[in-house]
Amino acid sequence: MPFFDLKRKLASEIADYFNSPDIKAEALAADAGVPPQLALGHLALPCFKLSKVLKQPSDMIAKSLTEHFSGKGITVTPTGPYANFKWDVGYLYSTTLESIFTKKARYGSDDSGKNKHIVFEYCSPNVAKKLGFQHIRSTLIGNTLANVYDFLGYQTERINFVGDWGSQFARLLAAFETWGRPELVDTTLPGFSAKAAMDHLFEIYVKFHKECDVHPEYLEQASKCLQRLEEHEARATDLWKKIRKISIAAMDETLERMNIRFNHLEGESTYIPEIQKTLKEVKEKAGAKLSEGAWIVEVPGLTTPALVQKKDGTTLYLTRDIAAAEDREKRFHPDKMFYVVAEQQKLHFQLLFGTLKLMGHEWADNCEHVSFGTVLFGTEKMSTREGRVIFLDELLDEAKALALEECTKKNPDLPNKDEVADMVGVGAIIFGNLSSHRKSDIEFKWETVLALDGETGPYVQYSLVRCHSLLEKAKAKGEKSGVVKDVSQYAFAPEEESLILSLAKLRSTLHLAVRDNEPYHLTYYLIDLAKAFNRFYYKLPVLQSNDPTQRELRLGLVEATQTTLTNGLELLGMRAPKEM
RNA sequence: GCGCCUGUAGCUCAGUUGGAUAGAGCAUCAGACUACGAAUCUGAGGGUCAGAGGUUCGAAUCCUCUCAGGCGCACCA
Numbered sequence: 001m002p003f004f005d006l007k008r009k010l011a012s013e014i015a016d017y018f019n020s021p022d023i024k025a026e027a028l029a030a031d032a033g034v035p036p037q038l039a040l041g042h043l044a045l046p047c048f049k050l051s052k053v054l055k056q057p058s059d060m061i062a063k064s065l066t067e068h069f070s071g072k073g074i075t076v077t078p079t080g081p082y083a084n085f086k087w088d089v090g091y092l093y094s095t096t097l098e099s100i101f102t103k104k105a106r107y108g109s110d111d112s113g114k115n116k117h118i119v120f121e122y123c124s125p126n127v128a129k130k131l132g133f134q135h136i137r138s139t140l141i142g143n144t145l146a147n148v149y150d151f152l153g154y155q156t157e158r159i160n161f162v163g164d165w166g167s168q169f170a171r172l173l174a175a176f177e178t179w180g181r182p183e184l185v186d187t188t189l190p191g192f193s194a195k196a197a198m199d200h201l202f203e204i205y206v207k208f209h210k211e212c213d214v215h216p217e218y219l220e221q222a223s224k225c226l227q228r229l230e231e232h233e234a235r236a237t238d239l240w241k242k243i244r245k246i247s248i249a250a251m252d253e254t255l256e257r258m259n260i261r262f263n264h265l266e267g268e269s270t271y272i273p274e275i276q277k278t279l280k281e282v283k284e285k286a287g288a289k290l291s292e293g294a295w296i297v298e299v300p301g302l303t304t305p306a307l308v309q310k311k312d313g314t315t316l317y318l319t320r321d322i323a324a325a326e327d328r329e330k331r332f333h334p335d336k337m338f339y340v341v342a343e344q345q346k347l348h349f350q351l352l353f354g355t356l357k358l359m360g361h362e363w364a365d366n367c368e369h370v371s372f373g374t375v376l377f378g379t380e381k382m383s384t385r386e387g388r389v390i391f392l393d394e395l396l397d398e399a400k401a402l403a404l405e406e407c408t409k410k411n412p413d414l415p416n417k418d419e420v421a422d423m424v425g426v427g428a429i430i431f432g433n434l435s436s437h438r439k440s441d442i443e444f445k446w447e448t449v450l451a452l453d454g455e456t457g458p459y460v461q462y463s464l465v466r467c468h469s470l471l472e473k474a475k476a477k478g479e480k481s482g483v484v485k486d487v488s489q490y491a492f493a494p495e496e497e498s499l500i501l502s503l504a505k506l507r508s509t510l511h512l513a514v515r516d517n518e519p520y521h522l523t524y525y526l527i528d529l530a531k532a533f534n535r536f537y538y539k540l541p542v543l544q545s546n547d548p549t550q551r552e553l554r555l556g557l558v559e560a561t562q563t564t565l566t567n568g569l570e571l572l573g574m575r576a577p578k579e580m
Numbered sequence: 581g582c583g584c585c586u587g588u589a590g591c592u593c594a595g596u597u598g599g600a601u602a603g604a605g606c607a608u609c610a611g612a613c614u615a616c617g618a619a620u621c622u623g624a625g626g627g628u629c630a631g632a633g634g635u636u637c638g639a640a641u642c643c644u645c646u647c648a649g650g651c652g653c654a655c656c657a
């Protein structure tokens with residue numbers, strides 16, 4: 001029985017024991033923590049709160065828990081105000097390994113999210129721009145969370161909502177009409193290259209913003225472009241279609257490298273045909289009013305109004321987001337709608353949710369902005385507009401090249417080095433990105449992002465390589481690997497114990513990840529497990545052991561580690577090589 | 581100016597929602613391959629948890645103030 005269930009069971013037994021309306025199993029489970037050292041036990045219950053409710057000193061309570069719960073496969077030691085619970089290691093071993101060997105690739109999953117429907121919006125790049133390092137956070141956080149929710153039985157919708165409309169695009173259009181080279185975006189020409197097209201678009205986009213500083217009239221030209229688009233003028237529309245198609249193809253290619261797929265590709269443009277209807281609805285229901293020639297909605301509690309229509313009559317991102325949210329509600333009736341978008345857009349989402357609420361949409365309470373910190377470049381933020389950006393493709397290439405170099409150094413005879421380098425390089429980027437709290441800002445540094453040593457993706461992958469190598473050798477020798485039935489006489493080493501304990505915790509980790517919408521819990525867990533395994537591996541002989549029972553048991557632990565690490569990496573969208 | 585966020589070892593970050601002696605990785609130094617893969621493992625040094633008050637059995641965590649940095653504040657997304 002994995003840790004998650006053991007903890008619940010114990011908490012409800014303790015609640016039953018006290019039999020008081022003020023002591024609830026759930027609260028006990030939440031209070032229980034991990035003792036500072038393994039020797040103290042597996043689970044620590046601080047008795048301070050119980051002391052208040054029961055009006056008894058906390059150390060007395062710890063002692064009474066000890067007397068009542070010791071035996072029955074568990075040892076309880078009172079340590080001052082703490083009751084430290086330690087399951088019989090054999091019991092922990094049997095239940096955990098049983099579960100891993102039964103559920104295999106599904107180990108860690110459950111159906112706690114059954115009948116719940118979640119909509120995720122993430123990645124959401126702008127058309128005509130290559131994916132930059134900033135997009136990686138939204139994409140990876142969203143992808144991992146959606147994977148975890150799926151694994152726990154939720155039904156998920158993964159929407160990539162591309163910015164294919166609005167002033168931003170109009171500016172590109174204006175830039176293209178001034179400096180654009182049409183032959184570069186003509187997909188029918190024999191020499192067409194999507195990469196060259198994207199590079200060209202990026203170049204003129206940056207140029208446009210630079211020129212705007214000296215020629216403000218360019219902005220007027222852009223405004224006209226947007227009007228032409230919203231009026232479906234043929235020339236503008238044709239160019240829009242071309243650029244959109246090229247961008248999406250380029251984007252898919254990059255996402256594919258990180259094993260990321262969506263089940264909905266939508267764009268702001270989707271909502272343009274019906275946008276007048278949305279505007280009318282907002283004006284009527286949310287009490288929009290005219291201010292300085294533009295239409296605004298005043299959201300209670302916010303000093304900045306929601307701007308839904310500009311004075312030139314065109315719409316904004318916010319307007320299209322309103323239409324999109326209504327559409328998603330109608331299509332999916334989700335229990336939650338998560339927007340995985342940078343912290344900087346916090347106000348935007350407050351305005352969006354506030355406006356939806358004013359429109360009478362009670363479901364606006366189900367919407368949540370899952371924000372993340374800014375990517376900094378030195379002390380400046382990354383900005384495509386100013387040309388200060390690292391493109392995702394370049395980053396992945398760089399990571400792969402470095403991994404290849406490392407691989408060649410360490411394992412020159414490896415046959416599929418290129419493939420391995422790709423898994424390791426991309427893995428390092430994915431893992432590294434999810435290795436800190438999503439809300440903290442991160443500073444872009446090549447040596448940090450490309451690290452292959454220490455608490456990194458390759459560390460976890462390397463642990464898996466060790467597992468695989470051992471299991472292959474065992475297979476060749478005809479060794480048995482599995483769950484040893486009777487371990488009552490077996491003396492578990494501390495390294496075995498902490499490995500078992502770590503193996504048991506995958507599901508409780510995933511529940512933490514869902515509770516906080518925080519993928520970090522998972523990466524941290526995988527490091528913890530890999531570390532427990534590497535210590536076990538270093539200290540204890542597996543195939544070298546003279547005792548056949550011990551060999552079988554340890555091989556079983558290796559296989560269980562392989563399954564658990566693999567499941568975890570897959571949730572992150574990472575692949576693991578068999579050799580590296 | 582107003583609002584939000586952040587400040588923990590030289591660097592990058594954890595700290596299980598208020599609990600035990602504040603922990604990891606990198607870097608530095610010292611060790612472990614005639615052992616199942618050394619992309620590994622073991623150990624050492626390194627801390628006024630930005631600062632000052634407060635709340636209580638107990639604070640890195642909660643409250644107040646100060647300092648430093650970041651982000652946002654209607655016709656961008």
